[in-house]
Amino acid sequence: MALPLADIAAPAGAAVAANEAVIPRPAEVVRAHGAFQLGPRTDLRVAAGDAGARAAARYFAGLLARCGGPELAIQTGGATAGAVSFARVRGLGAQAYRLEVTPQQIRVQASTSAGLFYGAVTLWQLLPPGRGQGAIGAQTIRDQPAYAWRGLMLDSARHFQPPAFIKTMIDWMAWHKLNVLQWHLTDDQGWRLEIPRYPRLTAIGAWRTPAAIPGVRKSSPAQRYGGFYSDREVRDIVAFAARRHVRIVPEIDMPGHARAAIAAYPWLGAAGAAGLTVSSAWGVHRRLFNLEPATFRFLENVLDEVMALFPSRFVHIGGDEVVADEWNASPAVRARARAFGIRDAGGLQAYFTQRIGAYLAAHGRRMIGWDEVLQPGLPKGAVVMSWHGASGAHAAAVAGYDTILAASPTLYFDNRQSTLPSEPPGRLQVVSLQDVYRFDLRDPSLDHAERRHVLGLQGNIWTEHINSPQRIEWMALPRAAAVAERGWTPRPRRGWRNFLERLVPMFARYRAMGLRVADSAFAIAAHTAGGAAGVSLSLSKQADIGRIRYTLDGSEPRAESPVYAAPLLVPVGATVRAASFVGAVRVSRIWSERLDAHTLERKDSHALQLCTDGIGLLLEPAAGGAGSGTPIAIDIMNPCWIDRGVDLSTGPRLTAAVAPLAFNYAVGADVGKIRVGDAQTADGELEVRIDGCDRPPALRLALAPAARQAAVTELPPRRLPRIAGRHDLCLRFARPRLDPQWGLDWIRIGE
């Protein structure tokens, strides 16, 4: 059991001095003697008529107030003793600033409003963490970003987030000097942008019927899910972002990922679409826009509205995952292709992209597309967003296109951050904070001119499995802090351990601002092995800074609690509580467990091994019942788990807890590769094999008792065969049909 992160103690003293704790780390810091005391009598000063300076000062004052500091007044005028001044100077770069702290005064200088804003954010981070006043060490900072594009992508199509959350996110992006939010507004599962000229896009396209779970939950239109952003809300969000120097780049995905639009206006589709619904399935869909003049007119009208709402020079048109089947099969599309002299689907996508790109260019905008748009004839001003690892970026730069790294898997924040059961639903691949921090944008095979095409990087928050703002915060933070530093800080100033040390005070700021961020880098992983003498317990964490401290008497671990150094031998029945500390600061939630026979015999899906590595996901069964309360780790291509080294000498009893899960994935031809198994009964069975998944089952547990239950059901226990020694158990579901699939939440093996 884990306690909420909100319980993390306010740091008393961090490992790095508070006045070094800026993320992203500034390019240059020269320390001096003494400190400036920032308190209720400190004035903020800006030059008359300098709106950018006033905005930076106001934002700074707001940050202090939100951290419990005084409400500082903003005066007009230049630098003076006792004040923090924000002023323009000539000759600094577009996002650069200079920050000078002396015991007498503080000066923030920049050539641009963005620079002044970034100076203000840095100054806030120089204060004692999470507090709105205090001492700031004397120093001079000269700072500017290594890369112009430091972004996040938010998928608001798969799940909808309220406008207030979008603003919260933009706000915390600004605290990291992240400056681009790519807003994924349309997809197969929802169209989220109001376009007054085409009301059905949101009246129909913004709503879907949640996936059914056969036998458990019918698909009822009354429970429709969705939402959209009105043009008023969008303008408000765009203005909010602009004040924080965050550019919102809208993404309207085409010609694929278009099912919601086609459901709204079937004439847009390349294949007959009467009765088509907005999809409630994840994966890659086949629906494409057709190439009729009316469809291009529609897209241009939509883009007109998009350009009216979003001042961004860049407009993203998707272009990813275009399955050509519908185009290949459509006589109308083939006739167009012939007329244009195009020979294949690749050529059609190139035509499509070029035509839309030309329209945007004619309106002074630059088109961005996912790396599939990189095809012969791509207009020169287009930008390629590399998601197939870094390969798209490499190819684009060599071909002379600007490019952004949004590389899967490292910059895909739908991947989990650790193997701990505390991770929320998502993809099973682990992309740790360190993986993101180590992500290397540099491509040594590019020459100098080619390298200049790399604009920066971006973390992508795809939300198929991330259904709430809280979970977005968890998936995005602190990995977004690593993206920010990667994109801002020059190489010699970056370092993993140093970053972690600065993250500790950053956690205090997150907490002061009410953000719920992942503690995965510091969280406790526990491994137990039962024996006659007691329980052997090993504890570990990802981060290579800090210590694990624990208690055995049920009390909360504190900075004085014993340090974990080697596996402990704990008496059966004891309650162990442990947490990570950096110095005196607790940096993880408290892990707590009573090590009785019952807990030791039980393993949830995280403690088992998956048999295969097809499409690994963490899926959430309905709450309640016998559930472990953690998402289930599953390969949806083959629902099969292995428990290694089970002592079968006594013929122990096996209890399994299972849940039906919707199989709502569009996997195309791969559907034939999914292992459904040979079910013997109408609801299927959980098959247990010994020493190999290819053996005949030693046991079949009928799923009938769980078949019509939404939540996790404990199946009646069954005895395993009595065989000397330890053996591997392979547990696999055999189901009569694809849907529902089954998840194994936990098993218990004992007497």
Ligand code: TNX
């Ligand atoms: C691939 S990356 C996609 C998205 C999914 C994502 C899930 C890309 C351009 N397309 O549609 O949400 O994988 O990880």
